[in-house]
Amino acid sequence: MTDLAAELQAIAGVKVLAVGDVMLDRYLTGTVERISPEAPIPVLRVLREDTALGGAGNVLRNLAALGAAPLFCGVIGDDAPGREVQHLVGEALDGGGHLIKDRTVATTVKQRMLAGGQQLLRADWDAGGRPRDETLETLESSALDRLEQAKALLLSDYGKGVLESAVVGRLIAAARAAGLPVVIDPKGRDYRRYAGADFVTPNRRELAEASGLPTASDAEVVAAATRVIAEAEVGAVLATRSEQGMTLVVGDGSGSVAEVVHLPAEAQEVFDVSGAGDTVVAAFGAGLAAGLAPKAAAGLANIAAGIVVAKRGTAVAFPDELLRAGQKARLLGAEAKIADRSAAAAQAGTWQAQGLTVGFTNGCFDILHPGHLHLLRQARAACDRLIVGLNSDASVRRLKGAGRPVQAEAARAAVLASLADVDQVVIFGEDTPYDLIGAVGPDLLVKGADYSEAQVVGADLVKARGGKVLLAELKDGHSTTRTLEKLDRGEPGGESGR
Numbered sequence: 232m233t234d235l236a237a238e239l240q241a242i243a244g245v246k247v248l249a250v251g252d253v254m255l256d257r258y259l260t261g262t263v264e265r266i267s268p269e270a271p272i273p274v275l276r277v278l279r280e281d282t283a284l285g286g287a288g289n290v291l292r293n294l295a296a297l298g299a300a301p302l303f304c305g306v307i308g309d310d311a312p313g314r315e316v317q318h319l320v321g322e323a324l325d326g327g328g329h330l331i332k333d334r335t336v337a338t339t340v341k342q343r344m345l346a347g348g349q350q351l352l353r354a355d356w357d358a359g360g361r362p363r364d365e366t367l368e369t370l371e372s373s374a375l376d377r378l379e380q381a382k383a384l385l386l387s388d389y390g391k392g393v394l395e396s397a398v399v400g401r402l403i404a405a406a407r408a409a410g411l412p413v414v415i416d417p418k419g420r421d422y423r424r425y426a427g428a429d430f431v432t433p434n435r436r437e438l439a440e441a442s443g444l445p446t447a448s449d450a451e452v453v454a455a456a457t458r459v460i461a462e463a464e465v466g467a468v469l470a471t472r473s474e475q476g477m478t479l480v481v482g483d484g485s486g487s488v489a490e491v492v493h494l495p496a497e498a499q500e501v502f503d504v505s506g507a508g509d510t511v512v513a514a515f516g517a518g519l520a521a522g523l524a525p526k527a528a529a530g531l532a533n534i535a536a537g538i539v540v541a542k543r544g545t546a547v548a549f550p551d552e553l554l555r556a557g558q559k560a561r562l563l564g565a566e567a568k569i570a571d572r573s574a575a576a577a578q579a580g581t582w583q584a585q586g587l588t589v590g591f592t593n594g595c596f597d598i599l600h601p602g603h604l605h606l607l608r609q610a611r612a613a614c615d616r617l618i619v620g621l622n623s624d625a626s627v628r629r630l631k632g633a634g635r636p637v638q639a640e641a642a643r644a645a646v647l648a649s650l651a652d653v654d655q656v657v658i659f660g661e662d663t664p665y666d667l668i669g670a671v672g673p674d675l676l677v678k679g680a681d682y683s684e685a686q687v688v689g690a691d692l693v694k695a696r697g698g699k700v701l702l703a704e705l706k707d708g709h710s711t712t713r714t715l716e717k718l719d720r721g722e723p724g725g726e727s728g729r
Contacts, residue, residue, distance in 0.1 A: 235557040238531055239550045241521035243298040249513075250374045250402065251287030251387030251394055251416075253305035253320075253330070254339040255312045256506075256545050258282070263346045275344050275351060284319050285341055287387035289506045289545050290416075293513035293535070295323050296547035299520070302377040303328040304370055306362050306393050312338035329373045336360040339391060348543060361392045371398050375405055383412045383520035385512055386428075390418040403427045412519040415465075416512045417441070422463035429466040430525070431459070432512055438470050446470070449478065449493055456480035457488050469529055471511055471536065472496075479529045492526050494533040506545030507536050514548070568648035568655050575618055575657045576670045582616045583674070590614030590701075591673035591689075593664040595622045596643050597636045604650075605706040610677040611652035613701050618655045618671055619647055620664040629662060663688045674698045679705050 261277040284292050287305055294301035303324060307313035309332045316338060320328045337358035344351045362370075370393065378384060384406040388394045399415075404427065406413045413428045420440050425431055439446040441463075442455035456468035460482040467481040476496040483489035514535040518528030534556050535548040570578065579589045592610045596603055596619075611617045621644055627636040636643065644656045659667045668676065668689035676693040680702040684690055690700045 235531070235534075235554060238518065238521070238523055238527065239298065239553060241523070242517045243550075244300050245517060245520045246300045246302055246381045247294055247383045247385060247513075247517055247520045248302040248304070248374065248377050248381035249287055249290045249294065249385045249387060249516075250304045250370070251290070251385075252339070252389035252391035253288040253291075253307065253316055254285035254341060254389070254391075255316050255319075256283045256285035256289070257340060257342040259342065259344045261344075261346055263351070273346075273351060275346055282315060282319070283545055284316065284323065285506070285545055286339070286389045286391075286509070287393075288316065288320065289509035289547075290385055290387050290513045291320065291323055291328070292545075293510045293539075293547045294517055296549050297514060297517050297535075297553075298550055299513075299517045301328075302381055304331075304374045304377065305329075306331050306333055306336065306366055306370060308332070308336045308338040309334045310338055312340045312356070329377070331366055331369050331373070333362045333366040335363050335366075336392070339389075345543070357391075359391075367393070367395060367398055371401060374402055378402075378405055378409065378411070381411060381520070383414065383516050385516040386413070386415045386425075387509065387512060388416060388418040396424040399424055400427070412516070414512055414516040414519065416508055422459055422465065426464040430469055430515070430519075431463070431465050431467075432469045432471065432508065432515065433459075434471045434508060435473065435475075438468070446472075452478045453480055453488065453491055457482075457486075460488075461486035467525065469511070469515060469525075469532070471508060477511070477529060477533050477536070479525060481525060490526070492529060494529060496533075496537060507540050509545070510535050510539045510548060566645075566648070568653065569644050570655055570657055572657060572659070572667060572670050575655055575667075576672070578655060579616075579618065579671045579673065583672075587615035588675060589671070589673045590617045590675040590677055591620065591664075591668060591671060591693075592617070592677040592703075593620030593622070593659075593667075595627045595631065595636060596647055597627065597631075597638060599643075599646055602706040604652075606677070606679060606703045607650065607652045609703040610675075610701070611654075613677065614675045616654040617652060618657060618673065619653050620667050621647060621656055621658045623658050623660040626660055626662050665689050665692070668692050672696060675701060677701045677703055679703055681705060 258281040259277050260279045261275045263273040265274050267274045291301050291303045307316050307330050317330050340356040342354045403413050414430045415425050415428045417431045417433055422441050435446045438455050442458045444455040445451045446455050470478045474496050477494045479492040481490040511532045514532035515528050518531045538548040538552050539546040582589050590610050624640045640658050647653050648656045665688050669692050678687045684700050
């Protein structure tokens with residue numbers, strides 16, 4: 232987890248241009264108490280009717296909810312639903328939108344009927360019809376004008392005719408020339424029409440159709456995304472995978488993969504997945520516009536998607552909800568890092584089988600201070616995964632005296648596990664971690680430079696396996712013992728000596 236509060240602050244006020252097929256989502260919510268006498272179907276007693284922007288309009292709603300300053304271009308029919316869309320866009324934006332009326336098309340409406348939190352039926356008014364050439368020319372001109380103000384371009388393609396290949400190509404080229412990231416929510420099987428885009432965001436089914444490959448497992452998703460990157464000439468794929476989370480596959484510019492990131496699903500309970508893809512595009516695009524790295528922007532989008540699928544209807548995620556969800560994820564992630572000896576040994580073996588270097592260090596870590604952080608940072612930089620052995624309360628008392636530890640082992644383990652540099656924490660009850668090191672079998676053993684290699688407990692075990700010992704540089708001026716001594720004397724600062 233990165234600094235979510237800082238990321239959301241960076242997004243606040245950033246201008247993001249969204250272009251695409253705007254729709255009207257209508258919800259009829261009520262109760263079902265009987266079966267119709269006319270046919271064996273339930274009768275919905277409607278209690279409430281709600282409307283919301285759908286399609287590209289839902290991307291707009293999500294951008295606004297996140298605190299960004301969205302700009303928007305779309306096409307509506309000269310009809311009642313179109314006027315309703317225009318009103319809703321006006322509510323969401325303050326002069327940043329441009330909707331072009333076209334008498335040759337009808338505004339798409341998706342009406343969902345719900346009871347007991349479940350959809351009973353969806354009815355679509357989708358007359359089709361291609362927008363006129365002059366409409367598309369006006370749309371393109373309006374988008375290019377607004378692109379000069381934006382920090383990112385989002386194209387939401389629902390196959391309704393607004394994002395024709397020629398229009399898409401010119402918008403991508405203009406954004407690339409301006410150095411802006413381009414994110415596309417794609418439609419159809421042929422993604423070559425999106426050539427030059429930085430990111431496409433298909434769901435698992437769409438990725439399978441576009442690549443012609445299966446997408447059930449992590450490896451299959453990566454292979455399918457790699458094919459799309461190479462054949463469509465796009466920079467990367469952010470695949471949404473429902474209960475399996477999301478996968479970001481970034482190309483290296485030559486058709487191969489430079490980075491793969493698997494993000495587990497954040498939702499604890501799923502009520503409605505409609506519109507979740509729009510949320511992903513909005514959050515991911517806003518993050519890129521704010522200067523976040525793709526991995527960080529994908530993490531933000533993953534949290535936002537987890538929030539909206541736990542709501543009913545095409546929903547949005549607000550910054551305070553993201554902060555709460557992020558904090559919950561941190562706590563759950565930290566808890567998952569704390570393992571017993573056997574689980575740690577099994578996990579170390581799995582990492583090593585994947586070709587990863589496993590490091591190990593240990594200590595009491597009673598009051599975490601910059602000296603500890605300096606050592607842990609060096610240890611993590613020298614390996615792929617870092618396991619920290621933590622002295623139990625009983626062993627700390629034997630080593631440090633009756634007044635120690637200041638914090639119980641559960642608290643000390645939780646604090647260590649919350650650090651990004653620490654991948655696993657194991658509490659051990661012996662005075663030394665010798666047996667734990669033997670069980671885990673690390674490739675690297677790390678201790679402070681105030682030890683000699685001959686004094687490092689477990690060095691013989693690690694070296695016998697072909698591993699190494701690292702004596703990490705110590706940060707002067709920090710020691711738990713001296714900190715406590717100064718506090719006992721009532722002196723300020725509380726840190727003196729090593």
